[in-house]
Amino acid sequence: MAKTVSGRAVVLGMFAFAIVMTGALWGYWEFYTRPFRPLQYAINAEFPNSSPRVIGGEHKSHKQVFPSTLRLVIRVDFDPTDAADAVIEPYTSRLLALAAAHVDLSPYEQVEIHLVHRVPEAETQQRSFVFPTAELERL
Secondary structure: OOOOOOHHHHHHHHHHHHHHHHHHHHHHHHHHHHHHHHHHHHHHHHOOOOOOEEEEEOOOOOOOOOOOEEEEEEEOOOOOOOOOHHHHHHHHHHHHHHHHHHOOOOOOOEEEEEEEEOOOOOOOEEEEEEEEHHHHHHO
16 A cells, blocks of 8 residues: 655645745845846946846857857837937947946956837837947957
8 A cells, every 4th residue: 555645744845845846946036136236236227117127147158159249138118120320329339338438348258238119019119239248349
């Protein structure tokens, strides 16, 4: 005859598992975003309601193929695919200046900037730019 487990033990086990997983997720996110939080706060102060995300590092599977990248993603309130360069240039130049001020760019080979415009019930409009950090250091 198979041994049974009480319902109380199952519920306690489920709670313990949930607490451990929540703690692991919090710890992962804390260490993953900590180096970039000052930059995210600065971007949000400069561009309110832009929901900035900053991610840095190397591609997981092809480190030799993909360069180490600092990626900045912000939400804008215009269609970046249709906007003139005169509209976009202040965003990119200010984001690069903020990145240089708040993050050490020396470990990165490039900075990617993604301007994203989300339209309800339509395709997301996005425009991306890549700036080699070697060129940024000369500015």
